[in-house]
Amino acid sequence: MTIQEALLTIIVIICVFLSFISLASDKKSVRNKLFFVMSLLIALWAVATFFEEQPVSFSIKPLLVNADFSAAFLISVVFLFFTASFVEINKKFRNTIKYLLIGLAIFFVWAVISNNVVSSIENVNGASIKIFQGGLYVWYTIALIANFSLGTYALFVAFRRSSDGKRTQLKYIMFGLAVSALVAVTTNLIIPQVYSVSSFIPRLGIYSITIFLTTTTIAMTRYKLFNVKVLATELFVGILLLVILGRFLTSNTTTDFIFEGIILCASSLVSFFLIRSVRNEVFRREEIEKLAGEKTAALTELEQRNKNLRALQKISDIVLNESEMKLMTQKILDELPKQLDNCIGGFLSIVRKGELMAYALTTNHFNDKIYHAIGTDLEKYSFPIKKDFNRLHTALVTKASLDSDSLADFISPPIAKPVAMTLQKIIGAKHMEAFPLYAGGAPFGVLLFVFSASRDQIHGKNFEIAKSVADEMSLAVQRAEAFQQLKDANEYLSQLDKMKDEFISMASHELNTPLAAIEGYLSMILDEHMGGKIDAKTKEYLSRAYASSKRLAELILDLLNVSRIEQGRLKMKFVQVNLADLAESVIHELQIKADAKKIYLKVEADKGKIPLTWCDPDRIREVFVNLAGNAIKFTEKGGVTIKIAKGEGNTIVGSVTDTGRGIAKEDQKKLFQKFSQIHREVDEHQGTGLGLYISKNFVELHKGRLSVESDAGQGATFSFELPIVTEAPKQIEGAILDGPLSAPKVVAATGKEVPAIITASSKQTS
Amino acid sequence: MAETGKSILLVDDDLTLREMYAERLKAEGFVVETAKDGEEALQKATDLRPNIVLLDVMMPKINGLDVLKKMREQDGTKGIPVIVLTALIQDREKMESITRGADDYIVKSETMPGDVIAKVKAVLEKHAAGAPAAQPTPETKE
Numbered sequence: 001m002t003i004q005e006a007l008l009t010i011i012v013i014i015c016v017f018l019s020f021i022s023l024a025s026d027k028k029s030v031r032n033k034l035f036f037v038m039s040l041l042i043a044l045w046a047v048a049t050f051f052e053e054q055p056v057s058f059s060i061k062p063l064l065v066n067a068d069f070s071a072a073f074l075i076s077v078v079f080l081f082f083t084a085s086f087v088e089i090n091k092k093f094r095n096t097i098k099y100l101l102i103g104l105a106i107f108f109v110w111a112v113i114s115n116n117v118v119s120s121i122e123n124v125n126g127a128s129i130k131i132f133q134g135g136l137y138v139w140y141t142i143a144l145i146a147n148f149s150l151g152t153y154a155l156f157v158a159f160r161r162s163s164d165g166k167r168t169q170l171k172y173i174m175f176g177l178a179v180s181a182l183v184a185v186t187t188n189l190i191i192p193q194v195y196s197v198s199s200f201i202p203r204l205g206i207y208s209i210t211i212f213l214t215t216t217t218i219a220m221t222r223y224k225l226f227n228v229k230v231l232a233t234e235l236f237v238g239i240l241l242l243v244i245l246g247r248f249l250t251s252n253t254t255t256d257f258i259f260e261g262i263i264l265c266a267s268s269l270v271s272f273f274l275i276r277s278v279r280n281e282v283f284r285r286e287e288i289e290k291l292a293g294e295k296t297a298a299l300t301e302l303e304q305r306n307k308n309l310r311a312l313q314k315i316s317d318i319v320l321n322e323s324e325m326k327l328m329t330q331k332i333l334d335e336l337p338k339q340l341d342n343c344i345g346g347f348l349s350i351v352r353k354g355e356l357m358a359y360a361l362t363t364n365h366f367n368d369k370i371y372h373a374i375g376t377d378l379e380k381y382s383f384p385i386k387k388d389f390n391r392l393h394t395a396l397v398t399k400a401s402l403d404s405d406s407l408a409d410f411i412s413p414p415i416a417k418p419v420a421m422t423l424q425k426i427i428g429a430k431h432m433e434a435f436p437l438y439a440g441g442a443p444f445g446v447l448l449f450v451f452s453a454s455r456d457q458i459h460g461k462n463f464e465i466a467k468s469v470a471d472e473m474s475l476a477v478q479r480a481e482a483f484q485q486l487k488d489a490n491e492y493l494s495q496l497d498k499m500k501d502e503f504i505s506m507a508s509h510e511l512n513t514p515l516a517a518i519e520g521y522l523s524m525i526l527d528e529h530m531g532g533k534i535d536a537k538t539k540e541y542l543s544r545a546y547a548s549s550k551r552l553a554e555l556i557l558d559l560l561n562v563s564r565i566e567q568g569r570l571k572m573k574f575v576q577v578n579l580a581d582l583a584e585s586v587i588h589e590l591q592i593k594a595d596a597k598k599i600y601l602k603v604e605a606d607k608g609k610i611p612l613t614w615c616d617p618d619r620i621r622e623v624f625v626n627l628a629g630n631a632i633k634f635t636e637k638g639g640v641t642i643k644i645a646k647g648e649g650n651t652i653v654g655s656v657t658d659t660g661r662g663i664a665k666e667d668q669k670k671l672f673q674k675f676s677q678i679h680r681e682v683d684e685h686q687g688t689g690l691g692l693y694i695s696k697n698f699v700e701l702h703k704g705r706l707s708v709e710s711d712a713g714q715g716a717t718f719s720f721e722l723p724i725v726t727e728a729p730k731q732i733e734g735a736i737l738d739g740p741l742s743a744p745k746v747v748a749a750t751g752k753e754v755p756a757i758i759t760a761s762s763k764q765t766s
Numbered sequence: 767m768a769e770t771g772k773s774i775l776l777v778d779d780d781l782t783l784r785e786m787y788a789e790r791l792k793a794e795g796f797v798v799e800t801a802k803d804g805e806e807a808l809q810k811a812t813d814l815r816p817n818i819v820l821l822d823v824m825m826p827k828i829n830g831l832d833v834l835k836k837m838r839e840q841d842g843t844k845g846i847p848v849i850v851l852t853a854l855i856q857d858r859e860k861m862e863s864i865t866r867g868a869d870d871y872i873v874k875s876e877t878m879p880g881d882v883i884a885k886v887k888a889v890l891e892k893h894a895a896g897a898p899a900a901q902p903t904p905e906t907k908e
Contacts, residue, residue, distance in 0.1 A: 512874065513780050513783060514782070516783060516874045517780070517782040520787075520790075520878060520879045523878040523880060524786070524789075527880055
């Protein structure tokens with residue numbers, strides 16, 4: 001056996017051996033399967049190439065050449081597939097390439113078999129051959145070189161993008177590839193063609209290819225377990241064994257054969273243990289290193305998580321503190337570069353009226369440039385929602401997060417592609433991630449993150465946090481929109497409310513004007529020196545008509561009050577007053593009525609002993625007027641006494657006592673109901689029947705109690721108890737607190753101003 | 767007290783009320799001029815310089831308060847006493863703002879023409895005595 005024969009055998013053994021190691025290390029991996037196929041093809045190619053140069057029967061040489069060239073091309077194709085598996089390529093593109101390459105492979109294998117690559121061969125020196133180029137020889141060479149070049153480029157790209165273990169792995173593959181390809185191409189293709197015959201340098205391709213095979217196998221099977229020590233040991237032992245194997249195979253005598261055989265066995269045995277012990281040691285050390293590494297990684301991870309949490313916290317704060325949408329989203333966007341590593345900024349677009357619209361952009365010096373490029377009016381960048389318009393749309397329509405290294409993918413159209421590309425360069429954007437924003441399963445916007453670092457760097461650290469920010473943004477925007485809707489609805493309601501109030505006051509004005517005319521004219525007729533004398537009967541009728549119109553006016557006022565009370569819409573204004581002052585003012589108003597009936601009306605109150613309290617003086621005064629007015633109506637002899645005194649506990653009691661006919665117990669329950677009039681039969685006692693109902697409600701709005709104590713023929717005492725309020729109330733249950741709670745007014749405290757309006761009129765009415 | 771010859775400008779957008787008050791005032795011997803809106807009121811107040819103005823607050827176009835404000839700004843009408851006519855307003859602060867700058871006020875639904883006469887006379891009397899205008903002085907009724 002010659003040295004060449006021995007080498008060939010070793011190469012074939014190595015190839016087959018490596019291919020199976022690769023397959024065994026991971027049966028499912030496509031990459032390993034490709035390597036398996038490639039290794040076997042290399043073995044086939046090596047055998048074919050070897051025997052082309054051997055003194056074998058010339059008749060099988062064309063077959064060998066065909067096998068050589070076919071295998072070589074198939075190797076190049078599989079190599080490309082293999083290297084491409086290290087790079088992540090767009091699926092669509094990958095499929096296209098796949099079918100193209102398969103087609104190419106079939107075509108050139110056919111070309112080889114049909115003698116279109118090598119037209120004929122010629123025997124040289126009985127062993128070597130000379131190859132004559134066929135019509136497709138040049139194309140064949142170009143395709144072959146192209147495949148290898150592309151594959152190498154793919155490896156280079158993968159190497160650049162990778163990190164740590166993968167990087168080391170690729171480093172080995174590339175090293176092996178470079179060495180073997182250099183040797184093979186030079187000695188197998190270039191030199192034989194340039195110098196026509198491989199006379200002084202043998203074709204070394206088949207031998208150099210083993211370097212690539214070895215490094216690749218190591219890279220794949222020992223992923224992450226690279227260690228110089230193990231490699232050195234293995235290489236040393238491997239070479240030693242190869243030499244011994246070579247000697248064994250080339251031994252000429254039986255003695256030598258046995259001797260070399262024994263040495264081979266012994267060395268194999270020793271090598272086996274040597275490698276095993278070295279590997280064990282390395283494994284153990286790597287185990288420790290791995291644990292240490294894991295610890296560091298865990299710490300880094302923890303740190304990153306903390307950072308992310310802080311970022312989210314910050315964004316949550318914004319969401320909680322800002323309910324106005326534009327302001328809130330802007331604040332979140334502005335926070336992104338501060339919280340996310342390598343983040344230049346964010347861009348938010350939102351669906352409005354069925355179209356995706358640019359909404360907000362992080363404000364920083366980068367985006368000043370964007371504004372400069374596209375103009376400051378972001379909102380004009382709206383576009384209809386349809387698939388594949390740009391990637392923002394795709395993200396929105398497919399509800400999936402998308403990434404790209406090209407800004408143009410996301411903003412062109414509508415922004416012109418060259419502009420987008422220039423923009424990307426200016427702001428230094430390297431990678432973009434777009435996240436759809438959801439509301440109840442329906443996407444309503446897209447948040448685009450722009451990063452100044454590569455995809456791999458971003459995916460490690462920022463992807464999760466970016467996703468969380470997008471989720472947070474979804475919720476926040478939903479909340480803000482709901483808030484806005486609520487605000488709009490509220491505004492609309494308060495508008496309606498205002499309109500209603502205006503209507504009511506308008507209506508009461510409109511009702512009062514004709515009434516004033518009726519009353520005015522009646523009073524003028526009754527005032528006899530104005531319209532001349534009238535007879536007693538007419539005067540009586542007119543008096544009744546006058547009383548009725550008076551009652552109508554009161555009724556209108558009372559009904560307005562009742563409707564406000566019942567809707568909880570009564571406006572109340574609180575000031576601090578002395579109830580004694582209020583009572584005094586009532587006396588002024590009602591004195592005439594009492595005088596007319598020749599009964600007394602008095603107030604009993606020790607003003608100095610009555611504590612001030614916060615209340616609505618208008619309402620409380622009206623309670624006094626109602627109670628005392630009623631008392632006067634029903635009293636024929638004696639009179640009416642209004643008392644103010646400090647009550648039990650923290651209360652003030654106001655009471656109105658009359659010496660009238662009293663109210664039967666059974667009637668008392670009905671007293672405070674709407675339109676209750678228990679003395680209906682007496683004409684002059686006509687009232688609206690709402691006075692006590694309103695009074696009771698007014699007292700209760702002050703958290704007080706109105707009660708009556710009486711019996712038929714006994715006179716009556718109506719009294720109300722108010723809690724003493726020492727601070728201005730913040731709100732009133734069942735009413736609207738009106739106006740600012742300014743310091744108590746002097747006029748209100750003295751109670752002098754209010755009666756003036758009414759006193760003036762009531763005094764002179766009768 | 768005889769008010770013969772004293773002129774009064776009565777401003778109200780409601781014809782019935784205007785006629786009613788006019789009649790009652792004429793019966794008292796006043797020379798009555800009427801105006802149906804703020805514009806006319808301002809014009810007549812400036813041209814005629816009445817002894818007193820009875821001014822309704824709720825009117826279309828220029829409302830009573832604007833009329834009052836303008837009257838107080840003009841030299842010729844600055845000193846004319848004004849009594850405002852208003853609907854009963856429960857809100858005291860609003861009432862104050864309405865009556866600010868007037869010599870007195872009358873709540874329409876509560877005041878009979880007889881009361882109006884009394885109030886007009888009182889204001890005129892006080893004015894003649896040289897009391898400064900532009901301050902509501904309800905206390906004097908007591």
